[in-house]
Amino acid sequence: MEGLKLLLVFGLMMVLLGRQAPLGPVMLGSSLLLAALYHTGPVAFLGMAWQATKSPVTLEMEVILALIMLFEHLLGQQGYLEKMLLGLRGLIRNQRLVMAMLPAFIGLMPSVGGALFSAPLVGQAAARTSMAAEEKSFINYYYRHIWEYFLPLYPGVLLASRLSGLPLPRLIAALAPYGLLVILLGIPALRRVKIEPEGEEREGLPASHHALAGELFLSILPVLVVVALVLVFQVEVGLAVGLVLLVLLVRHRYTPLKFWHLCREAIAVKTLLLVWGVMLFKQVLVDTRAVDGLPSLLAMLPVPEFVIFGLISFLVGMLTGLTVAYVGIAFPIVMTAVGGQISLPLAVFIFIAGFTGNMLTPMHLCLALTVDFFKADLRKVLRMMVGPEAALLAVAMAAYLVW
Template identity: 65%
Template sequence: MPALKLLSVFALMMVLLWLRAPLAPVIFGSSCLLALLYRLAPAAFLAALRQTLTDPATIELEIVLVLIMLFERLLGKHGYLDRMLAGLHNLLPNRRLLAAMLPAFIGLMPSLGGAFFSAPLVAQATADTPLSAEEKSFINYYYRHIWEYCLPLYPSLLITSRVCELPLTKLIQALLPYGLLVALLGWPFLRRIPVAKGRPGTGCYPLVKEVLLNILPVLAIVLMVLVFQVRVLIAVGLVLGVLLVRHRYTPLQFLPLFREAVQVKILVLVLGIMFFKQMILTTGAVASLSYLLEALAVPEFIVFGIFGLLVGIITGTVSYSMGIIFPVVVAATGGQVSMPLAVFVFIAGFTGAMFTPMHLCLTLTVDFFRADLRQVLRMLVLPEAALLVVAAAVYIIAT
């Protein structure tokens, strides 16, 4: 059965990823294996590769990722986040809000393992509280990731938008309520923190100003993309350009910044994801997988949800998960991925990625607080399950 070829390739991918094989070689190797199993002619294989490399959507995505890497490095190098966090720490007398907002603000920058940077801040904010190491780990890890549902700086959103051919602004608008819901679902875990820290509330204007001024570059991008519907390429490029001028970068100074910031392995990985999508389309696996899903008695959105959950658990990274999940979903649906389905599958993949030690943020957080991983995972069950149920209910109502 033709569909079994695609499923066998995917199963092999999952085994290799479970064994912690490097993701980029797995993706490219799977694309080549697809070509062999479907007996794709060498000329057709090269044509698919050429189409991937010259696709304007792929080129734009790669440029956006480079700009985001530069933007993040520039903010860190010039102390924007440090000053913002210092002001925030002095501004909020409510320790519950402070404990949640510290990792959330670090999460404004999509760094791998970013929870490790916020862990010392959360430890300081929750010092002398009755919280266990597991509760502190949960707060740091959970609130670190609330922006990935709606912040256009995250590659997971960019990849989902490109692969599913959905407008980024519309996708963010559809996912924004889930980011808010995540923040609310985590609130019960903050209730054991005393509300007041005893800090005087006078003279807060300079602190507010300090926080706003240092978060302004990120806010500018978000406002341009969400409110004025500026393309993320232009929004990030404009803000990055302003920062480079403000800090008086010359071409000679920019080159070291570029070398420090740009991670070639991520760019290669994204290219592999887009090539994998193109190979699924070129080999004709689209039709065979669609027929297989139609023959199953289980609703296809449940199949996609389980699929996304498993991929998230195995990869442990939301952006990588979306790059594996959505090419298959696009193939199975014949290229017609509705917004409700994209949102549900995104939530499923995200949920899976939150429940695995392969997620670098989880491993680093648990190690920092010397917490019991199993207890932290148990604390995640209720809010993550509630989020997944809501996404499923919204999909059912919408369709």
């Protein structure tokens, strides 16, 4: 059956990644194999590659990521990141809480590059710990996404409301407890982190909490401005980062030559190519209509209907790594199957099932970027994710059955 081809490609992809094959080549090879299985010729495949390359979504993501790289590198060069962490450590004694707060704060910005933004902060916060690269990756990736379960700034929540016909306030109220549950489920991983003595690290810091708060505010001000532009003034993430970056370049008197050196040091071409590889796979997935065969394949399973709906959402989430994709594909399928009217409990279960798949796949750019930044073992990071994500899905299933 057609659905089996897609599952075969995805299974092979996971095997290769499990053997620590580089993600970029795996994505390209998987795109070629998927196209071949669905009888796509070389010319048609090149057309898909060109479509993925010139797609406004791809170009926007590449620009945003490049700007974030420049922004983060400049903040590091000028000492903002160091002062930010020293201020947080001075005001908050719990170092584990500091590490979780950093990606959570950046997660308020609905940006594909948010994980890359917060990764250097988590890395610096963990500098005096014995944490493995996989633990840093887990904290950065996991706590980056606590808001996406219910915050209407993220398009997945808005799309789910519009497709299901459920009022947005009701849907947000039903999804919000899962954001809190995600935080609680991540606590065991934080507790396992071993913190080394800080030694002389606090030397040279202002003595009073008032002075520490002032230092922290000034160091975090550029990031606060970006978040405020996005949340309050509804400015696009790329434009917000670009404007603040421009102000910082002027303030710190970057000459054209100095800016060129900043670009050479900050922009990782490998990461930009990785993003392109993911977008190519998604383009092939759409153009071959490979996902269309999943519902009929899953319908053959001897399980309740709501489980089938959850599986569709979960698999689409895994295959695309995009909230908008599983909402846009799974919700119409489910609504057609149930006669056009979906209940709030079922809508919540489908949303959580898809998000669980979304969080457990290298197709999710935040995971790919985080693992690449920390040079972590993807398999180990995914193993750490399975526990809390499985618990979250189990709660969603139990809530549906009881509700």
